[in-house]
Amino acid sequence: TQLLEQSPQFLSIQEGENLTVYCNSSSVFSSLQWYRQEPGEGPVLLVTVVTGGEVKKLKRLTFQFGDARKDSSLHITAAQPGDTGLYLCASTTDSWGKLQFGAGTQVVVTP
Amino acid sequence: KAGVTQTPRYLIKTRGQQVTLSCSPISGHRSVSWYQQTPGQGLQFLFEYFSETQRNKGNFPGRFSGRQFSNSRSEMNVSTLELGDSALYLCASSLRTGTGRETQYFGPGTRLLVL
Numbered sequence: 001t002q003l004l005e006q007s008p009q010f011l012s013i014q015e016g017e018n019l020t021v022y023c024n025s026s027s028v029f030s031s032l033q034w035y036r037q038e039p040g041e042g043p044v045l046l047v048t049v050v051t052g053g054e055v056k057k058l059k060r061l062t063f064q065f066g067d068a069r070k071d072s073s074l075h076i077t078a079a080q081p082g083d084t085g086l087y088l089c090a091s092t093t094d095s096w097g098k099l100q101f102g103a104g105t106q107v108v109v110t111p
Numbered sequence: 112k113a114g115v116t117q118t119p120r121y122l123i124k125t126r127g128q129q130v131t132l133s134c135s136p137i138s139g140h141r142s143v144s145w146y147q148q149t150p151g152q153g154l155q156f157l158f159e160y161f162s163e164t165q166r167n168k169g170n171f172p173g174r175f176s177g178r179q180f181s182n183s184r185s186e187m188n189v190s191t192l193e194l195g196d197s198a199l200y201l202c203a204s205s206l207r208t209g210t211g212r213e214t215q216y217f218g219p220g221t222r223l224l225v226l
Binding site (some may be wrong): 010033035040041042043045048088090092095097098099100101102103104108 | 117154161162184215217220222
């Protein structure tokens, strides 16, 4: 089973600051997805990255996929309180329908 | 397009009872996966159904079961509930086109509390 390590576990910042969340594995990712989850709700897909070296932008969020496809990062510029949530990375596995999730990074952005 | 829906959203049961949770996938999606989320273990895969057949199963006891109907709607059942079954149960649907890089879309979850 591929293990996904996310860091940091918790991040508390002020509105307007930048932050970066990391997702690493000892194995190569087939593809990697980033989700954001708010309390009591299901994860909402932010992005899927597939190609090594890929960079995707979603407004103030920038996602990078490592060249070797073993790591990924999520960078938020000028964070806002609405960015508060649990950020999860997940990889597809050899088992159909099964995603392997990291433990998540809890991000809190205070006004 | 409507998203994944799950019912009920909240449920309180007592130990020893059984529970059935329901999931309706996005229209056109034929694969439904179920996950259990707890603070200690995070998101863990329960099983996946495709074309009314369970295709994959996670490492959970036989008390956890499920099924899928011809319209792709799915139910999961937990029998003889234990306190440790208290969790957020999430279902996710995908197209399952065969690329192995399926994107899963999650429902809002069912929060189960076992007393």
